[in-house]
Amino acid sequence: MSVAGLIRLGDNTLVLGQRLSEWCGHAPALEEDIAIANIALDLIGQTQLWLGLAGAREGAGRTADTLAFTRDAWDFRNLLMVEQPNQDFAVTMMRQFLFDAWHFEALRALKTHDDAEIAAIAQKSFKEVTYHRERATDMVVALGDGTEESRTRMQGALDRMWPYAGEMFTTDADDLTDMVALRPHFDAHVMTALARATLTCPPSEFAHQGGKTGARHSEHLGHMLATMQVLPRSYPDATW
Amino acid sequence: MSNEWPLFEVFIRGQHGLSHRHVGSLHATDAAHAIQNARDVYTRRKEGISIWVVPAAAITASSPDDKDALFDPADDKVYRHPSFFDIPDDAGAM
Numbered sequence: 103m104s105v106a107g108l109i110r111l112g113d114n115t116l117v118l119g120q121r122l123s124e125w126c127g128h129a130p131a132l133e134e135d136i137a138i139a140n141i142a143l144d145l146i147g148q149t150q151l152w153l154g155l156a157g158a159r160e161g162a163g164r165t166a167d168t169l170a171f172t173r174d175a176w177d178f179r180n181l182l183m184v185e186q187p188n189q190d191f192a193v194t195m196m197r198q199f200l201f202d203a204w205h206f207e208a209l210r211a212l213k214t215h216d217d218a219e220i221a222a223i224a225q226k227s228f229k230e231v232t233y234h235r236e237r238a239t240d241m242v243v244a245l246g247d248g249t250e251e252s253r254t255r256m257q258g259a260l261d262r263m264w265p266y267a268g269e270m271f272t273t274d275a276d277d278l279t280d281m282v283a284l285r286p287h288f289d290a291h292v293m294t295a296l297a298r299a300t301l302t303c304p305p306s307e308f309a310h311q312g313g314k315t316g317a318r319h320s321e322h323l324g325h326m327l328a329t330m331q332v333l334p335r336s337y338p339d340a341t342w
Numbered sequence: 343m344s345n346e347w348p349l350f351e352v353f354i355r356g357q358h359g360l361s362h363r364h365v366g367s368l369h370a371t372d373a374a375h376a377i378q379n380a381r382d383v384y385t386r387r388k389e390g391i392s393i394w395v396v397p398a399a400a401i402t403a404s405s406p407d408d409k410d411a412l413f414d415p416a417d418d419k420v421y422r423h424p425s426f427f428d429i430p431d432d433a434g435a436m
Contacts (some may be wrong), residue, residue, distance in 0.1 A: 131347070131369060132366050132368075132369075133369060133370065133379040133382065133383060136382050136383050136386075137378070137379065137382040140382050140386060141425070233381075234379075237378055240374065240375065244371060244375070286426075
């Protein structure tokens with residue numbers, strides 16, 4: 103029964119890929135614009151693999167496209183963090199940094215999964231995410247340990263995003279690896295980077311939950327899906 | 343004060359290329375950031391296997407005003423091309 107776990111992975115990369123693509127043409131510098139679009143495309147590519155395998159394993163005729171474009175918000179199993187709005191560049195980069203730090207550890211564990219197809223997707227994705235994590239980490243350090251303005255914004259972004267980090271380390275039988283076990287490695291990377299960035303991690307361990315179980319998505323997911331799904335839902339036979 | 347990041351010139355060595363070639367320029371906060379940006383801007387389509395970045399300010403360029411003095415004198419000195427020699431057959435392809 104790996105379908106639910108595959109959908110979780112694919113929904114994370116799909117929703118974050120869509121969020122990042124909202125920056126296309128709007129990022130603060132041309133170079134950052136292209137970099138964000140590249141990362142978005144990496145994530146959408148990973149989505150095709152995870153959701154494609156989920157559809158094949160399910161055996162009900164659903165493809166990556168039908169899973170992405172014809173499910174409603176309550177059927178999505180992504181983390182609450184990735185559906186949060188981009189806000190400003192600071193929030194986007196902080197969200198990316200925290201997600202990449204978790205994603206890196208999750209894929210590292212999945213690279214040696216007993217299921218060969220899962221391991222193969224994880225190995226391919228891990229190379230991409232290694233770069234994502236490096237880039238986001240450098241950006242958080244540069245902006246945190248930057249000007250008064252950038253530091254204030256990054257600390258605000260951390261305060262805003264931190265309550266969404268805890269859900270990444272909740273786990274149940276649907277997960278393809280034990281997410282709780284990833285926490286020490288995540289903490290080591292994140293705390294080192296935050297110290298270099300002169301940012302202070304909020305002391306609260308409170309964690310918003312309900313994304314990966316589908317129990318309680320935030321209102322933002324529905325709005326995002328409306329934009330993402332409108333074309334294939336309005337013109338189901340459209341090709342390009 | 344300029345709000346622009348410093349300019350870097352980017353050189354890429356292709357899959358089968360022997361030397362790095364200038365491909366363009368970009369802005370970045372420092373050299374490490376410039377490598378990352380070059381990776382995203384110039385190697386998205388498998389263009390290269392090695393990247394050099396150089397601060398544009400570190401490059402000394404010849405002046406367009408000196409063009410006549412620097413380059414025109416070469417115009418009428420065709421004998422500097424090695425095309426006036428008979429190459430022995432056993433030398434093979436040159």
